[in-house]
Amino acid sequence: MLKKSVYEKMINLVINSLPAALFAIDNYGKIIYFSTIRYSSASVEKLQGKSFDRIIKAIFHDEKPNLISEAYYKCKKERNGTELLRVRHVNNIGVECYYNLKFLYDHNEEIVVCFVQNITESVLIKEEITMLTEEYEETTKTLREKIAELDINLMNMNVYK
Numbered sequence: 212m213l214k215k216s217v218y219e220k221m222i223n224l225v226i227n228s229l230p231a232a233l234f235a236i237d238n239y240g241k242i243i244y245f246s247t248i249r250y251s252s253a254s255v256e257k258l259q260g261k262s263f264d265r266i267i268k269a270i271f272h273d274e275k276p277n278l279i280s281e282a283y284y285k286c287k288k289e290r291n292g293t294e295l296l297r298v299r300h301v302n303n304i305g306v307e308c309y310y311n312l313k314f315l316y317d318h319n320e321e322i323v324v325c326f327v328q329n330i331t332e333s334v335l336i337k338e339e340i341t342m343l344t345e346e347y348e349e350t351t352k353t354l355r356e357k358i359a360e361l362d363i364n365l366m367n368m369n370v371y372k
Contacts, residue, residue, distance in 0.1 A: 222246060230329035235322050236263045236283065243322065263325075271300055279312060286314035286323050297334065309334040 226233055226246045235244035245258045258266060263283060268276040278295065286293045295312040302308055313326045 230332075232327045234263065234325040234327070236325065237322050238287070240264060242266065282312065282314055283323060283325065286316050290316045290318065292316065297330065307331070 222233060223246060225231075226248060230248075232245065232247035234242055237243050240263050242258050242261050242263055264276070264280050267279050271279060278298070282293050282295050292313065292315045294314065295310075298310045298312060300308050300310065308329060308331045311328045311330050313328075315324045315326075316322075317324060
């Protein structure tokens with residue numbers, strides 16, 4: 212069995228490599244662990260002991276806090292994992308962001324672990340590829356129609372004799 216410090220280093224390595232955050236929430240809804248590369252260690256320590264619901268409402272100030280809280284309480288009540296995929300959020304400066312949230316119940320510690328991953332970049336790339344594919348298909352369709360019209364016009368002019 213590895214030491215706790217090794218697990219913490221492993222977690223920090225993963226969190227610092229991904230645009231993500233990791234929460235551990237006790238049975239009272241208080242954050243007992245929080246890790247992310249985005250905030251300083253002083254900011255992270257300020258979140259510990261705070262209400263998960265309150266923090267989520269401060270971050271996701273639109274309708275998403277209820278959706279996220281419901282997923283957290285479902286995980287806690289059913290003592291089973293749950294996830295929210297591609298949660299859309301418009302941040303304070305008006306930029307659209309997308310997140311995957313995964314909740315897991317730890318039976319030994321009786322806590323809920325929440326992994327929040329920012330998937331904005333992959334969603335935007337996928338949307339761009341979809342748009343380019345649709346444009347390509349439309350252009351190809353138009354080109355085929357114009358070639359067919361040209362063939363008909365050339366046949367009417369008896370060019371193919």
